[in-house]
Amino acid sequence: MEECDSKCEACATRGTCTDPRKEMDVELRAVSARMGRVKHKIMIASGKGGVGKSTVAVNLARVLQARGFRVGVLDADITGPSTAKLLGVERERLLAGPGGIEPVDSKGLKVISMAFALSDPSSAVVWRGPMKMAAIKQFLADVSWGDLDFLIIDLPPGTSDEPLSVVQLLPDLTGAVIVTTPQEVALLDSRKAVNMVKAMGVPLLGIVENMSGLRCPHCGEVIDIFKTGGGERAAEELAVPFLGAIPLDPEITPLGDEGVAFVDRDTAAKESFERVVDGILGQIGEEKRAV
Ligand SMILES: Nc1ncnc2c1ncn2[C@@H]1O[C@H](COP(=O)(O)OP(=O)(O)OP(=O)(O)O)[C@@H](O)[C@H]1O
Numbered sequence: 570m571e572e573c574d575s576k577c578e579a580c581a582t583r584g585t586c587t588d589p590r591k592e593m594d595v596e597l598r599a600v601s602a603r604m605g606r607v608k609h610k611i612m613i614a615s616g617k618g619g620v621g622k623s624t625v626a627v628n629l630a631r632v633l634q635a636r637g638f639r640v641g642v643l644d645a646d647i648t649g650p651s652t653a654k655l656l657g658v659e660r661e662r663l664l665a666g667p668g669g670i671e672p673v674d675s676k677g678l679k680v681i682s683m684a685f686a687l688s689d690p691s692s693a694v695v696w697r698g699p700m701k702m703a704a705i706k707q708f709l710a711d712v713s714w715g716d717l718d719f720l721i722i723d724l725p726p727g728t729s730d731e732p733l734s735v736v737q738l739l740p741d742l743t744g745a746v747i748v749t750t751p752q753e754v755a756l757l758d759s760r761k762a763v764n765m766v767k768a769m770g771v772p773l774l775g776i777v778e779n780m781s782g783l784r785c786p787h788c789g790e791v792i793d794i795f796k797t798g799g800g801e802r803a804a805e806e807l808a809v810p811f812l813g814a815i816p817l818d819p820e821i822t823p824l825g826d827e828g829v830a831f832v833d834r835d836t837a838a839k840e841s842f843e844r845v846v847d848g849i850l851g852q853i854g855e856e857k858r859a860v
Pocket residue numbers: 615617618619620621622623624625649651724725726779780781815816817818819820821822823825826838
């Protein structure tokens with residue numbers, strides 16, 4: 570195909586152009602125009618499902634918000650969105666506004682998730698990679714995010730299409746946080762996630778070990794249900810910063826089910842999580858703000 574040298578903005582075929590290179594160019598410029606107003610874009614990844622990645626993403630967003638930052642949350646798990654539920658806004662729907670798609674407001678956080686486009690939360694989204702990429706692109710380019718200090722991007726587990734799409738669309742990602750649990754099976758997968766992030770050239774902000782020991786509410790003894798310390802060892806071995814450990818806390822699941830972040834309550838995990846956030850802010854050179 571002959572290279573077209575016309576400027577897309579002024580072109581009469583804009584919108585109907587069939588040159589895929591030009592179409593992509595226009596879309597990438599739209600992403601870059603919106604995302605140029607977002608200071609830090611951080612993706613939260615894990616090698617394995619169910620390790621608490623979405624829990625870390627929404628609590629990170631809430632702590633940053635409590636410290637005075639302007640924060641958005643993008644649920645990039647297109648086929649298994651759970652962020653909206655954890656933020657208590659799963660019944661909201663996408664609405665068009667004057668500047669594009671309006672993000673849903675969750676007590677001051679701007680949120681976008683595929684969940685807002687589903688007629689029923691239990692509907693299955695059965696999409697291949699290019700469709701997921703198109704959805705993520707639209708969420709980045711067509712949503713009125715406005716000026717943000719942080720966009721927290723919750724990815725699906727593993728090394729699937731979504732992380733690749735996010736990295737391709739956001740060449741200036743601030744970095745990635747990898748969430749793991751301490752069992753060997755999760756650590757093996759988190760090593761793959763670390764290697765994926767490294768291979769994509771994204772800065773690694775560090776590893777968080779979640780579900781790390783349970784303090785018995787009766788005797789105070791710490792019970793190592795899934796062992797502890799594996800995340801720290803993996804971080805050392807992979808030469809990645811260790812951001813901290815979050816204990817298993819029986820209050821986290823019921824709070825999540827109610828759409829409440831555990832950092833907004835006096836939970837056992839709150840203090841450890843605040844330290845994880847300090848670590849992330851330290852990695853990106855943002856000053857700590859008082860809570
Ligand atoms: N530290 C913790 N203590 C107790 N429960 C936790 C903790 N972290 C997460 N959970 C619970 O574990 C479950 C899975 O968490 P979450 O949905 O955040 O995992 P995920 O890694 O995002 O899963 P997915 O595979 O859907 O991406 C949720 O019910 C959550 O409330």
